Amino acid sequence: MTVAEQAGRLRDTVLEFESVDGLPLNLIHVQGDDTPTKGPVVLVHGAGVRANIFRAPVETNLVDYLVANGYDVWLENWRASIDFPQNQWTLDKAALYDHPVAVKRIVEETGAESIKAVIHCQGSTSFMVSAVAGLLPQVSTIVSNAVSLHPVIPRLSTIKLNFLLRCFGWLYPYMDPRWGLNAPTIPAKLLALVVKLSHHECDNNVCKFSSFVYGIGFPTLWRHENLNEATHEWVNQEFGAVPRTFFDQITKSVGKGKLVPIDSLDGLPSEFVPPSPGTDARFAFIAGVLNRCFSKESQELTFEYFNSHRPNYHTLRLIPDYGHLDIFMGQNAVNDTFPIILEELDRAV
Ligand SMILES: [Zn+2]
Known part of the structure; x- marks a missing residue:
């Protein structure tokens, strides 16, 4: 077999x-x-x-x-x-x-x-x-x-994370790549707009949103060349909310x-x-x-x-x-x- x-x-x-x-x-x-x-x-x-x-x-x-x-x-x-x-x-x-x-x-x-x-x-x-x-x-x-x-x-990720946390962290107790499909609140809609305006690397909104949430890549979490089409689509169901506590801790850790x-x-x-x-x-x-x-x-x-x-x-x-x-x-x-x-x-x- x-x-x-x-x-x-x-x-x-x-x-x-x-x-x-x-x-x-x-x-x-x-x-x-x-x-x-x-x-x-x-x-x-x-x-x-x-x-x-x-x-x-x-x-x-x-x-x-x-x-x-x-x-x-x-x-x-x-x-x-x-x-x-x-x-x-x-x-x-x-x-x-x-x-x-x-x-x-x-x-x-x-x-x-x-x-x-x-x-x-x-x-x-x-x-x-x-x-x-x-x-x-x-x-x-x-x-x-x-x-x-x-x-x-990456250095640019550090700058972006520090800026976003300091200026907008209070607005986002969570961030969720699924906001690329459905943004339920005004802060979520705002972020979805930012992602829409800044990411043009593919047609998958969860893929693009995850790139924004987790770094500065286009995309961040994989190379498109390495994924088959089914997997690129499958990520829509596999990503969800991540809390600000995580971003706080990892930013502090990166700094140290x-x-x-x-x-x-x-x-x-x-x-x-x-x-x-x-x-x-x-x-x-x-x-x-x-x-x-x-x-x-x-x-x-x-x-x-x-x-x-x-x-x-x-x-x-x-x-x-x-x-x-x-x-x-x-x-x-x-x-x-x-x-x-x-x-x-x-x-x-
Ligand atoms: Zn993609």
């Missing part, structure tokens, strides 16, 4: 779990016909999307690919997921309240001694905070895409050159990038060289941090011709990026 045929036979089981502070979240367990030959791997989505972001309408998406290669695949819908009601989430809350519970649940369900993880964007930053705080001792290998402990964004807390929660260290990381996990840092949302320097810096503590153990993989989310959604990702992710997951620790 081909991978595509196997993909048609995958079964999803949704396991509800509650975050430490009482939010109802879930894990999606994806199983094929065959018993997995390798251990569990959890996939953690980014901001303003949901676990389904790893399942773009391409012939073989990352979930199909990992199941076909023997992994027991779990998708975590954490508090930033658009499947849940809007909330002012922060990296602090996700790191302390969501990821440790999700990982514990997978370990309990599978009986595995350790699990692996593929983490993306703000799923990556928040999961990394948990890991270096010593809250994820069961995770042995972590493949991180785009950004982890040291967010770096590393992730910083904004909630001061008991149970998390006062420094998100401590002098030495509280984890023995092996990390593989992946970055699309053409990422216009977070620059590849983000991953280079975090790799250097880990490499200085344990040289020649972690890896940094820079992928030419790819940007931010096309690493997972690209029509040729099955040939270009998935083998890199698999190689890093398979590597013995």
